[in-house]
Amino acid sequence: MRRFLLTVFLLGALGVLGAGGWAVWWVGQPLRLAAPTVDVSIEPGTLPRGVAQTVVDAGVAANPDLLYWWFRLSGQARQIKAGSYELETGITPQRLLSKLARGEESLRAVTLVEGWNIRQVRAALSKEDSLRHDTAGLDDAALMAVLGRPGQHPEGRFFPDTYTFAKGSSEAAVLRRAMRAMDKRLEAAWAQRAPTAAAKTPEQALILASIVEKETGRGADRPLVSAVFNNRLRVGMPLQTDPTVIYGMGASFNGNLRKVDLQTDTPWNTYTRPGLPPTPIAMPGRAALLAAVQPAASKALYFVARGDGSSHFSETLDEHNRAVNKYQRGQ
Structure with a gap:
Protein backbone atom coordinates (compact mmCIF):
# COMPACT_ATOMS: atom_id res chain seq x y z
CA MET A 1 0.00 0.00 0.00
CA ARG A 2 2.83 2.36 0.89
CA ARG A 3 4.51 1.56 -2.41
CA PHE A 4 1.27 2.38 -4.27
CA LEU A 5 0.84 5.70 -2.50
CA LEU A 6 4.47 6.59 -3.16
CA THR A 7 4.01 5.83 -6.84
CA VAL A 8 0.89 8.01 -7.04
CA PHE A 9 2.70 10.86 -5.28
CA LEU A 10 5.68 10.65 -7.60
CA LEU A 11 3.48 10.58 -10.68
CA GLY A 12 1.53 13.60 -9.39
CA ALA A 13 4.72 15.47 -8.65
CA LEU A 14 6.07 14.73 -12.09
CA GLY A 15 2.78 15.92 -13.58
CA VAL A 16 2.96 19.19 -11.67
CA LEU A 17 6.58 19.68 -12.67
CA GLY A 18 5.70 18.88 -16.26
CA ALA A 19 2.81 21.32 -16.25
CA GLY A 20 4.96 23.94 -14.66
CA GLY A 21 7.68 23.41 -17.22
CA TRP A 22 5.16 23.58 -20.04
CA ALA A 23 3.73 26.84 -18.63
CA VAL A 24 7.20 28.37 -18.44
CA TRP A 25 7.77 27.31 -22.04
CA TRP A 26 4.34 28.54 -23.22
CA VAL A 27 4.60 32.11 -21.88
CA GLY A 28 7.73 32.58 -23.97
CA GLN A 29 6.30 31.25 -27.24
CA PRO A 30 4.93 33.57 -29.97
CA LEU A 31 1.16 33.71 -30.19
CA ARG A 32 -0.50 33.18 -33.56
CA LEU A 33 -2.26 36.30 -34.87
CA ALA A 34 -5.00 36.59 -37.46
CA ALA A 35 -2.99 39.36 -39.20
CA PRO A 36 0.53 40.81 -39.04
CA THR A 37 -0.82 43.33 -36.52
CA VAL A 38 -3.91 43.03 -34.34
CA ASP A 39 -5.62 45.97 -32.62
CA VAL A 40 -6.98 45.32 -29.14
CA SER A 41 -9.15 47.84 -27.31
CA ILE A 42 -9.59 47.30 -23.56
CA GLU A 43 -12.49 49.25 -22.14
CA PRO A 44 -12.25 50.77 -18.64
CA GLY A 45 -13.52 48.43 -15.94
CA THR A 46 -12.91 45.22 -17.93
CA LEU A 47 -12.02 42.33 -15.58
CA PRO A 48 -9.03 40.04 -16.30
CA ARG A 49 -11.21 37.28 -17.73
CA GLY A 50 -12.89 39.79 -20.02
CA VAL A 51 -9.48 41.11 -21.08
CA ALA A 52 -8.40 37.60 -22.05
CA GLN A 53 -11.57 37.11 -24.10
CA THR A 54 -11.16 40.53 -25.75
CA VAL A 55 -7.61 39.64 -26.81
CA VAL A 56 -8.83 36.39 -28.37
CA ASP A 57 -11.81 38.04 -30.06
CA ALA A 58 -9.46 40.62 -31.60
CA GLY A 59 -7.60 37.90 -33.49
CA VAL A 60 -5.12 36.23 -31.14
CA ALA A 61 -5.23 32.41 -31.45
CA ALA A 62 -5.11 31.38 -27.80
CA ASN A 63 -7.27 29.71 -25.19
CA PRO A 64 -8.93 32.56 -23.25
CA ASP A 65 -8.96 30.48 -20.06
CA LEU A 66 -5.26 29.88 -20.38
CA LEU A 67 -4.60 33.58 -20.89
CA TYR A 68 -6.80 34.42 -17.93
CA TRP A 69 -4.94 32.03 -15.61
CA TRP A 70 -1.64 33.40 -16.84
CA PHE A 71 -2.83 36.90 -15.95
CA ARG A 72 -3.92 35.68 -12.51
CA LEU A 73 -0.87 33.56 -11.64
CA SER A 74 1.53 36.29 -12.77
CA GLY A 75 0.27 38.59 -10.04
CA GLN A 76 -0.22 41.42 -12.59
CA ALA A 77 -3.88 40.89 -13.45
CA ARG A 78 -4.98 43.97 -11.51
CA GLN A 79 -2.33 46.10 -13.19
CA ILE A 80 -3.82 45.68 -16.68
CA LYS A 81 -4.78 49.11 -18.01
CA ALA A 82 -7.57 50.12 -20.34
CA GLY A 83 -6.51 51.47 -23.70
CA SER A 84 -5.83 50.75 -27.35
CA TYR A 85 -3.01 48.31 -28.07
CA GLU A 86 -1.34 47.09 -31.22
CA LEU A 87 -0.05 43.50 -31.11
CA GLU A 88 2.56 42.51 -33.65
CA THR A 89 3.68 39.14 -35.02
CA GLY A 90 6.02 37.43 -32.55
CA ILE A 91 4.38 38.71 -29.39
CA THR A 92 4.42 36.19 -26.53
CA PRO A 93 2.00 35.80 -23.61
CA GLN A 94 4.71 37.26 -21.38
CA ARG A 95 5.20 40.32 -23.60
CA LEU A 96 1.45 40.70 -24.05
CA LEU A 97 0.88 40.91 -20.31
CA SER A 98 3.80 43.32 -19.89
CA LYS A 99 2.34 45.59 -22.58
CA LEU A 100 -1.11 45.57 -20.98
CA ALA A 101 0.22 46.07 -17.45
CA ARG A 102 2.50 48.92 -18.47
CA GLY A 103 -0.22 50.58 -20.53
CA GLU A 104 1.95 50.62 -23.67
CA GLU A 105 -0.80 51.85 -25.96
CA SER A 106 -0.39 52.14 -29.71
CA GLU A 187 -1.42 83.30 -20.81
CA ALA A 188 2.37 82.93 -20.68
CA ALA A 189 2.88 85.41 -23.53
CA TRP A 190 0.47 87.95 -22.03
CA ALA A 191 2.38 87.81 -18.74
CA GLN A 192 5.52 88.86 -20.67
CA ARG A 193 3.98 91.75 -22.64
CA ALA A 194 6.07 94.87 -23.08
CA PRO A 195 4.86 98.39 -22.22
CA THR A 196 4.90 99.17 -25.94
CA ALA A 197 2.35 96.46 -26.75
CA ALA A 198 -0.84 97.94 -28.21
CA ALA A 199 -3.06 95.00 -27.28
CA LYS A 200 -5.26 95.75 -24.31
CA THR A 201 -6.44 92.20 -23.66
CA PRO A 202 -5.17 88.65 -24.24
CA GLU A 203 -7.88 88.32 -26.91
CA GLN A 204 -6.46 91.25 -28.84
CA ALA A 205 -2.98 89.79 -28.47
CA LEU A 206 -4.18 86.49 -29.94
CA ILE A 207 -5.77 88.25 -32.93
CA LEU A 208 -2.64 90.31 -33.55
CA ALA A 209 -0.42 87.22 -33.19
CA SER A 210 -2.43 85.45 -35.88
CA ILE A 211 -1.81 88.35 -38.27
CA VAL A 212 1.90 88.38 -37.43
CA GLU A 213 1.99 84.64 -38.11
CA LYS A 214 0.45 85.02 -41.56
CA GLU A 215 2.51 88.09 -42.52
CA THR A 216 5.94 86.76 -41.57
CA GLY A 217 8.07 85.03 -44.19
CA ARG A 218 11.20 84.78 -42.05
CA GLY A 219 11.10 84.05 -38.34
CA ALA A 220 13.62 86.75 -37.43
CA ASP A 221 11.26 89.40 -38.86
CA ARG A 222 8.38 88.64 -36.50
CA PRO A 223 9.19 91.34 -33.90
CA LEU A 224 9.51 93.94 -36.66
CA VAL A 225 6.28 92.86 -38.37
CA SER A 226 4.66 93.12 -34.97
CA ALA A 227 6.17 96.57 -34.47
CA VAL A 228 4.54 97.83 -37.68
CA PHE A 229 1.09 96.67 -36.60
CA ASN A 230 1.54 97.83 -33.01
CA ASN A 231 2.65 101.24 -34.27
CA ARG A 232 -0.31 101.48 -36.62
CA LEU A 233 -2.76 100.53 -33.88
CA ARG A 234 -1.20 103.09 -31.58
CA VAL A 235 -1.55 106.01 -34.05
CA GLY A 236 -4.90 104.91 -35.47
CA MET A 237 -3.72 103.82 -38.93
CA PRO A 238 -5.60 101.00 -40.67
CA LEU A 239 -3.65 97.75 -40.54
CA GLN A 240 -4.16 97.15 -44.28
CA THR A 241 -2.96 93.57 -44.19
CA ASP A 242 -3.84 91.22 -47.06
CA PRO A 243 -4.19 88.00 -45.01
CA THR A 244 -7.18 89.45 -43.15
CA VAL A 245 -8.88 90.30 -46.45
CA ILE A 246 -8.22 86.80 -47.73
CA TYR A 247 -9.62 85.31 -44.54
CA GLY A 248 -12.78 87.37 -44.88
CA MET A 249 -13.25 86.06 -48.43
CA GLY A 250 -13.39 82.49 -47.11
CA ALA A 251 -13.64 79.68 -49.64
CA SER A 252 -14.24 82.14 -52.47
CA PHE A 253 -10.56 83.15 -52.52
CA ASN A 254 -8.92 81.54 -55.56
CA GLY A 255 -5.33 82.54 -54.89
CA ASN A 256 -5.57 85.87 -56.73
CA LEU A 257 -6.13 88.92 -54.54
CA ARG A 258 -7.52 91.79 -56.66
CA LYS A 259 -7.95 95.49 -56.01
CA VAL A 260 -11.71 95.02 -55.85
CA ASP A 261 -11.22 92.49 -53.06
CA LEU A 262 -9.33 95.07 -51.01
CA GLN A 263 -12.26 97.45 -51.48
CA THR A 264 -15.01 94.92 -50.67
CA ASP A 265 -16.00 95.31 -47.05
CA THR A 266 -16.10 92.33 -44.66
CA PRO A 267 -15.63 92.26 -40.88
CA TRP A 268 -12.04 91.10 -41.52
CA ASN A 269 -11.11 93.64 -44.19
CA THR A 270 -8.50 95.83 -42.49
CA TYR A 271 -8.41 98.15 -45.51
CA THR A 272 -12.04 99.15 -45.05
CA ARG A 273 -12.24 98.85 -41.26
CA PRO A 274 -9.97 100.30 -38.57
CA GLY A 275 -8.34 98.36 -35.77
CA LEU A 276 -8.11 94.61 -35.32
CA PRO A 277 -10.50 92.18 -37.02
CA PRO A 278 -13.13 90.53 -34.80
CA THR A 279 -11.36 87.16 -34.54
CA PRO A 280 -7.97 85.60 -35.17
CA ILE A 281 -7.38 84.56 -38.77
CA ALA A 282 -5.15 81.51 -38.09
CA MET A 283 -3.30 79.57 -35.41
CA PRO A 284 -0.27 81.53 -34.17
CA GLY A 285 2.71 79.67 -32.79
CA ARG A 286 4.68 80.55 -29.66
CA ALA A 287 7.05 82.91 -31.50
CA ALA A 288 4.17 84.88 -33.03
CA LEU A 289 2.40 85.12 -29.66
CA LEU A 290 5.51 86.55 -28.05
CA ALA A 291 6.20 88.89 -30.97
CA ALA A 292 2.66 90.30 -30.76
CA VAL A 293 3.23 91.47 -27.17
CA GLN A 294 6.97 92.16 -27.50
CA PRO A 295 7.31 94.26 -30.67
CA ALA A 296 10.74 95.38 -31.78
CA ALA A 297 11.87 98.89 -30.83
CA SER A 298 11.10 100.37 -34.23
CA LYS A 299 9.11 103.29 -35.64
CA ALA A 300 8.38 101.40 -38.87
CA LEU A 301 4.86 101.76 -40.25
CA TYR A 302 5.33 99.86 -43.51
CA PHE A 303 6.97 96.72 -44.83
CA VAL A 304 7.25 94.99 -48.19
CA ALA A 305 8.47 91.51 -49.12
CA ARG A 306 11.92 91.39 -50.68
CA GLY A 307 11.20 88.16 -52.52
CA ASP A 308 13.59 86.00 -50.49
CA GLY A 309 11.31 85.48 -47.51
CA SER A 310 12.49 88.58 -45.69
CA SER A 311 10.91 92.03 -45.61
CA HIS A 312 12.06 95.64 -45.92
CA PHE A 313 10.73 97.92 -43.18
CA SER A 314 10.14 101.66 -43.59
CA GLU A 315 9.19 104.52 -41.29
CA THR A 316 7.84 106.81 -44.03
CA LEU A 317 5.56 106.36 -47.01
CA ASP A 318 8.19 107.75 -49.40
CA GLU A 319 10.73 105.19 -48.24
CA HIS A 320 8.12 102.46 -48.48
CA ASN A 321 7.20 103.43 -52.06
CA ARG A 322 10.85 103.30 -53.06
CA ALA A 323 11.12 99.83 -51.51
CA VAL A 324 8.00 98.68 -53.37
CA ASN A 325 9.44 99.91 -56.65
CA LYS A 326 12.70 98.12 -55.94
CA TYR A 327 11.47 94.79 -54.64
CA GLN A 328 8.05 94.41 -56.24
CA ARG A 329 8.35 96.27 -59.54
CA GLY A 330 12.07 95.91 -60.19
CA GLN A 331 12.54 99.64 -60.76
Whole structure:
Protein backbone atom coordinates (compact mmCIF):
# COMPACT_ATOMS: atom_id res chain seq x y z
CA MET A 1 0.00 0.00 0.00
CA ARG A 2 2.83 2.36 0.89
CA ARG A 3 4.51 1.56 -2.41
CA PHE A 4 1.27 2.38 -4.27
CA LEU A 5 0.84 5.70 -2.50
CA LEU A 6 4.47 6.59 -3.16
CA THR A 7 4.01 5.83 -6.84
CA VAL A 8 0.89 8.01 -7.04
CA PHE A 9 2.70 10.86 -5.28
CA LEU A 10 5.68 10.65 -7.60
CA LEU A 11 3.48 10.58 -10.68
CA GLY A 12 1.53 13.60 -9.39
CA ALA A 13 4.72 15.47 -8.65
CA LEU A 14 6.07 14.73 -12.09
CA GLY A 15 2.78 15.92 -13.58
CA VAL A 16 2.96 19.19 -11.67
CA LEU A 17 6.58 19.68 -12.67
CA GLY A 18 5.70 18.88 -16.26
CA ALA A 19 2.81 21.32 -16.25
CA GLY A 20 4.96 23.94 -14.66
CA GLY A 21 7.68 23.41 -17.22
CA TRP A 22 5.16 23.58 -20.04
CA ALA A 23 3.73 26.84 -18.63
CA VAL A 24 7.20 28.37 -18.44
CA TRP A 25 7.77 27.31 -22.04
CA TRP A 26 4.34 28.54 -23.22
CA VAL A 27 4.60 32.11 -21.88
CA GLY A 28 7.73 32.58 -23.97
CA GLN A 29 6.30 31.25 -27.24
CA PRO A 30 4.93 33.57 -29.97
CA LEU A 31 1.16 33.71 -30.19
CA ARG A 32 -0.50 33.18 -33.56
CA LEU A 33 -2.26 36.30 -34.87
CA ALA A 34 -5.00 36.59 -37.46
CA ALA A 35 -2.99 39.36 -39.20
CA PRO A 36 0.53 40.81 -39.04
CA THR A 37 -0.82 43.33 -36.52
CA VAL A 38 -3.91 43.03 -34.34
CA ASP A 39 -5.62 45.97 -32.62
CA VAL A 40 -6.98 45.32 -29.14
CA SER A 41 -9.15 47.84 -27.31
CA ILE A 42 -9.59 47.30 -23.56
CA GLU A 43 -12.49 49.25 -22.14
CA PRO A 44 -12.25 50.77 -18.64
CA GLY A 45 -13.52 48.43 -15.94
CA THR A 46 -12.91 45.22 -17.93
CA LEU A 47 -12.02 42.33 -15.58
CA PRO A 48 -9.03 40.04 -16.30
CA ARG A 49 -11.21 37.28 -17.73
CA GLY A 50 -12.89 39.79 -20.02
CA VAL A 51 -9.48 41.11 -21.08
CA ALA A 52 -8.40 37.60 -22.05
CA GLN A 53 -11.57 37.11 -24.10
CA THR A 54 -11.16 40.53 -25.75
CA VAL A 55 -7.61 39.64 -26.81
CA VAL A 56 -8.83 36.39 -28.37
CA ASP A 57 -11.81 38.04 -30.06
CA ALA A 58 -9.46 40.62 -31.60
CA GLY A 59 -7.60 37.90 -33.49
CA VAL A 60 -5.12 36.23 -31.14
CA ALA A 61 -5.23 32.41 -31.45
CA ALA A 62 -5.11 31.38 -27.80
CA ASN A 63 -7.27 29.71 -25.19
CA PRO A 64 -8.93 32.56 -23.25
CA ASP A 65 -8.96 30.48 -20.06
CA LEU A 66 -5.26 29.88 -20.38
CA LEU A 67 -4.60 33.58 -20.89
CA TYR A 68 -6.80 34.42 -17.93
CA TRP A 69 -4.94 32.03 -15.61
CA TRP A 70 -1.64 33.40 -16.84
CA PHE A 71 -2.83 36.90 -15.95
CA ARG A 72 -3.92 35.68 -12.51
CA LEU A 73 -0.87 33.56 -11.64
CA SER A 74 1.53 36.29 -12.77
CA GLY A 75 0.27 38.59 -10.04
CA GLN A 76 -0.22 41.42 -12.59
CA ALA A 77 -3.88 40.89 -13.45
CA ARG A 78 -4.98 43.97 -11.51
CA GLN A 79 -2.33 46.10 -13.19
CA ILE A 80 -3.82 45.68 -16.68
CA LYS A 81 -4.78 49.11 -18.01
CA ALA A 82 -7.57 50.12 -20.34
CA GLY A 83 -6.51 51.47 -23.70
CA SER A 84 -5.83 50.75 -27.35
CA TYR A 85 -3.01 48.31 -28.07
CA GLU A 86 -1.34 47.09 -31.22
CA LEU A 87 -0.05 43.50 -31.11
CA GLU A 88 2.56 42.51 -33.65
CA THR A 89 3.68 39.14 -35.02
CA GLY A 90 6.02 37.43 -32.55
CA ILE A 91 4.38 38.71 -29.39
CA THR A 92 4.42 36.19 -26.53
CA PRO A 93 2.00 35.80 -23.61
CA GLN A 94 4.71 37.26 -21.38
CA ARG A 95 5.20 40.32 -23.60
CA LEU A 96 1.45 40.70 -24.05
CA LEU A 97 0.88 40.91 -20.31
CA SER A 98 3.80 43.32 -19.89
CA LYS A 99 2.34 45.59 -22.58
CA LEU A 100 -1.11 45.57 -20.98
CA ALA A 101 0.22 46.07 -17.45
CA ARG A 102 2.50 48.92 -18.47
CA GLY A 103 -0.22 50.58 -20.53
CA GLU A 104 1.95 50.62 -23.67
CA GLU A 105 -0.80 51.85 -25.96
CA SER A 106 -0.39 52.14 -29.71
CA LEU A 107 0.02 55.86 -30.26
CA ARG A 108 -0.54 57.86 -33.41
CA ALA A 109 0.29 61.52 -34.02
CA VAL A 110 -1.25 64.45 -35.83
CA THR A 111 0.50 67.76 -36.51
CA LEU A 112 -1.36 71.07 -36.51
CA VAL A 113 0.74 73.59 -38.45
CA GLU A 114 1.39 77.22 -37.52
CA GLY A 115 -0.70 79.52 -39.69
CA TRP A 116 -3.43 76.98 -40.42
CA ASN A 117 -7.04 78.12 -40.16
CA ILE A 118 -9.82 76.09 -38.56
CA ARG A 119 -10.88 74.58 -41.90
CA GLN A 120 -7.38 73.18 -42.38
CA VAL A 121 -7.29 71.87 -38.82
CA ARG A 122 -10.56 70.01 -39.19
CA ALA A 123 -9.55 68.66 -42.60
CA ALA A 124 -6.32 67.27 -41.15
CA LEU A 125 -8.17 65.56 -38.30
CA SER A 126 -10.74 64.09 -40.68
CA LYS A 127 -7.94 62.34 -42.60
CA GLU A 128 -6.65 60.53 -39.50
CA ASP A 129 -8.10 57.02 -39.78
CA SER A 130 -7.05 56.22 -36.22
CA LEU A 131 -9.27 58.95 -34.78
CA ARG A 132 -12.94 58.64 -33.94
CA HIS A 133 -14.57 61.41 -35.97
CA ASP A 134 -17.07 62.58 -33.36
CA THR A 135 -17.02 66.20 -34.57
CA ALA A 136 -17.75 65.44 -38.22
CA GLY A 137 -20.81 67.31 -39.44
CA LEU A 138 -20.73 69.88 -36.64
CA ASP A 139 -20.62 73.52 -37.63
CA ASP A 140 -18.23 75.86 -35.85
CA ALA A 141 -20.78 76.90 -33.23
CA ALA A 142 -21.73 73.31 -32.39
CA LEU A 143 -18.07 72.31 -32.29
CA MET A 144 -17.20 74.94 -29.71
CA ALA A 145 -20.24 73.97 -27.64
CA VAL A 146 -19.00 70.37 -27.58
CA LEU A 147 -15.56 71.60 -26.54
CA GLY A 148 -17.03 73.57 -23.66
CA ARG A 149 -16.68 77.05 -25.20
CA PRO A 150 -20.19 77.91 -26.41
CA GLY A 151 -20.39 81.22 -28.23
CA GLN A 152 -16.64 81.42 -28.90
CA HIS A 153 -15.28 81.52 -32.44
CA PRO A 154 -12.95 78.54 -33.08
CA GLU A 155 -10.38 80.38 -35.19
CA GLY A 156 -6.97 80.61 -33.55
CA ARG A 157 -8.06 78.75 -30.40
CA PHE A 158 -5.86 75.70 -30.93
CA PHE A 159 -2.11 75.66 -30.44
CA PRO A 160 -0.11 74.39 -33.43
CA ASP A 161 1.91 71.38 -32.33
CA THR A 162 2.21 67.61 -32.76
CA TYR A 163 -0.29 65.70 -30.64
CA THR A 164 -0.06 61.97 -29.93
CA PHE A 165 -3.19 59.96 -29.29
CA ALA A 166 -4.25 56.37 -28.80
CA LYS A 167 -5.97 54.66 -31.66
CA GLY A 168 -9.72 55.18 -31.30
CA SER A 169 -9.37 58.53 -29.52
CA SER A 170 -11.84 61.23 -30.49
CA GLU A 171 -11.26 64.36 -32.53
CA ALA A 172 -12.85 66.34 -29.71
CA ALA A 173 -10.25 65.02 -27.24
CA VAL A 174 -7.38 66.14 -29.48
CA LEU A 175 -8.96 69.55 -30.00
CA ARG A 176 -9.49 70.01 -26.25
CA ARG A 177 -5.79 69.35 -25.66
CA ALA A 178 -4.83 71.83 -28.39
CA MET A 179 -7.26 74.38 -26.95
CA ARG A 180 -5.83 74.05 -23.43
CA ALA A 181 -2.32 74.33 -24.88
CA MET A 182 -3.24 77.61 -26.58
CA ASP A 183 -4.76 78.92 -23.35
CA LYS A 184 -1.49 78.26 -21.53
CA ARG A 185 0.72 79.70 -24.29
CA LEU A 186 -1.39 82.83 -24.58
CA GLU A 187 -1.42 83.30 -20.81
CA ALA A 188 2.37 82.93 -20.68
CA ALA A 189 2.88 85.41 -23.53
CA TRP A 190 0.47 87.95 -22.03
CA ALA A 191 2.38 87.81 -18.74
CA GLN A 192 5.52 88.86 -20.67
CA ARG A 193 3.98 91.75 -22.64
CA ALA A 194 6.07 94.87 -23.08
CA PRO A 195 4.86 98.39 -22.22
CA THR A 196 4.90 99.17 -25.94
CA ALA A 197 2.35 96.46 -26.75
CA ALA A 198 -0.84 97.94 -28.21
CA ALA A 199 -3.06 95.00 -27.28
CA LYS A 200 -5.26 95.75 -24.31
CA THR A 201 -6.44 92.20 -23.66
CA PRO A 202 -5.17 88.65 -24.24
CA GLU A 203 -7.88 88.32 -26.91
CA GLN A 204 -6.46 91.25 -28.84
CA ALA A 205 -2.98 89.79 -28.47
CA LEU A 206 -4.18 86.49 -29.94
CA ILE A 207 -5.77 88.25 -32.93
CA LEU A 208 -2.64 90.31 -33.55
CA ALA A 209 -0.42 87.22 -33.19
CA SER A 210 -2.43 85.45 -35.88
CA ILE A 211 -1.81 88.35 -38.27
CA VAL A 212 1.90 88.38 -37.43
CA GLU A 213 1.99 84.64 -38.11
CA LYS A 214 0.45 85.02 -41.56
CA GLU A 215 2.51 88.09 -42.52
CA THR A 216 5.94 86.76 -41.57
CA GLY A 217 8.07 85.03 -44.19
CA ARG A 218 11.20 84.78 -42.05
CA GLY A 219 11.10 84.05 -38.34
CA ALA A 220 13.62 86.75 -37.43
CA ASP A 221 11.26 89.40 -38.86
CA ARG A 222 8.38 88.64 -36.50
CA PRO A 223 9.19 91.34 -33.90
CA LEU A 224 9.51 93.94 -36.66
CA VAL A 225 6.28 92.86 -38.37
CA SER A 226 4.66 93.12 -34.97
CA ALA A 227 6.17 96.57 -34.47
CA VAL A 228 4.54 97.83 -37.68
CA PHE A 229 1.09 96.67 -36.60
CA ASN A 230 1.54 97.83 -33.01
CA ASN A 231 2.65 101.24 -34.27
CA ARG A 232 -0.31 101.48 -36.62
CA LEU A 233 -2.76 100.53 -33.88
CA ARG A 234 -1.20 103.09 -31.58
CA VAL A 235 -1.55 106.01 -34.05
CA GLY A 236 -4.90 104.91 -35.47
CA MET A 237 -3.72 103.82 -38.93
CA PRO A 238 -5.60 101.00 -40.67
CA LEU A 239 -3.65 97.75 -40.54
CA GLN A 240 -4.16 97.15 -44.28
CA THR A 241 -2.96 93.57 -44.19
CA ASP A 242 -3.84 91.22 -47.06
CA PRO A 243 -4.19 88.00 -45.01
CA THR A 244 -7.18 89.45 -43.15
CA VAL A 245 -8.88 90.30 -46.45
CA ILE A 246 -8.22 86.80 -47.73
CA TYR A 247 -9.62 85.31 -44.54
CA GLY A 248 -12.78 87.37 -44.88
CA MET A 249 -13.25 86.06 -48.43
CA GLY A 250 -13.39 82.49 -47.11
CA ALA A 251 -13.64 79.68 -49.64
CA SER A 252 -14.24 82.14 -52.47
CA PHE A 253 -10.56 83.15 -52.52
CA ASN A 254 -8.92 81.54 -55.56
CA GLY A 255 -5.33 82.54 -54.89
CA ASN A 256 -5.57 85.87 -56.73
CA LEU A 257 -6.13 88.92 -54.54
CA ARG A 258 -7.52 91.79 -56.66
CA LYS A 259 -7.95 95.49 -56.01
CA VAL A 260 -11.71 95.02 -55.85
CA ASP A 261 -11.22 92.49 -53.06
CA LEU A 262 -9.33 95.07 -51.01
CA GLN A 263 -12.26 97.45 -51.48
CA THR A 264 -15.01 94.92 -50.67
CA ASP A 265 -16.00 95.31 -47.05
CA THR A 266 -16.10 92.33 -44.66
CA PRO A 267 -15.63 92.26 -40.88
CA TRP A 268 -12.04 91.10 -41.52
CA ASN A 269 -11.11 93.64 -44.19
CA THR A 270 -8.50 95.83 -42.49
CA TYR A 271 -8.41 98.15 -45.51
CA THR A 272 -12.04 99.15 -45.05
CA ARG A 273 -12.24 98.85 -41.26
CA PRO A 274 -9.97 100.30 -38.57
CA GLY A 275 -8.34 98.36 -35.77
CA LEU A 276 -8.11 94.61 -35.32
CA PRO A 277 -10.50 92.18 -37.02
CA PRO A 278 -13.13 90.53 -34.80
CA THR A 279 -11.36 87.16 -34.54
CA PRO A 280 -7.97 85.60 -35.17
CA ILE A 281 -7.38 84.56 -38.77
CA ALA A 282 -5.15 81.51 -38.09
CA MET A 283 -3.30 79.57 -35.41
CA PRO A 284 -0.27 81.53 -34.17
CA GLY A 285 2.71 79.67 -32.79
CA ARG A 286 4.68 80.55 -29.66
CA ALA A 287 7.05 82.91 -31.50
CA ALA A 288 4.17 84.88 -33.03
CA LEU A 289 2.40 85.12 -29.66
CA LEU A 290 5.51 86.55 -28.05
CA ALA A 291 6.20 88.89 -30.97
CA ALA A 292 2.66 90.30 -30.76
CA VAL A 293 3.23 91.47 -27.17
CA GLN A 294 6.97 92.16 -27.50
CA PRO A 295 7.31 94.26 -30.67
CA ALA A 296 10.74 95.38 -31.78
CA ALA A 297 11.87 98.89 -30.83
CA SER A 298 11.10 100.37 -34.23
CA LYS A 299 9.11 103.29 -35.64
CA ALA A 300 8.38 101.40 -38.87
CA LEU A 301 4.86 101.76 -40.25
CA TYR A 302 5.33 99.86 -43.51
CA PHE A 303 6.97 96.72 -44.83
CA VAL A 304 7.25 94.99 -48.19
CA ALA A 305 8.47 91.51 -49.12
CA ARG A 306 11.92 91.39 -50.68
CA GLY A 307 11.20 88.16 -52.52
CA ASP A 308 13.59 86.00 -50.49
CA GLY A 309 11.31 85.48 -47.51
CA SER A 310 12.49 88.58 -45.69
CA SER A 311 10.91 92.03 -45.61
CA HIS A 312 12.06 95.64 -45.92
CA PHE A 313 10.73 97.92 -43.18
CA SER A 314 10.14 101.66 -43.59
CA GLU A 315 9.19 104.52 -41.29
CA THR A 316 7.84 106.81 -44.03
CA LEU A 317 5.56 106.36 -47.01
CA ASP A 318 8.19 107.75 -49.40
CA GLU A 319 10.73 105.19 -48.24
CA HIS A 320 8.12 102.46 -48.48
CA ASN A 321 7.20 103.43 -52.06
CA ARG A 322 10.85 103.30 -53.06
CA ALA A 323 11.12 99.83 -51.51
CA VAL A 324 8.00 98.68 -53.37
CA ASN A 325 9.44 99.91 -56.65
CA LYS A 326 12.70 98.12 -55.94
CA TYR A 327 11.47 94.79 -54.64
CA GLN A 328 8.05 94.41 -56.24
CA ARG A 329 8.35 96.27 -59.54
CA GLY A 330 12.07 95.91 -60.19
CA GLN A 331 12.54 99.64 -60.76
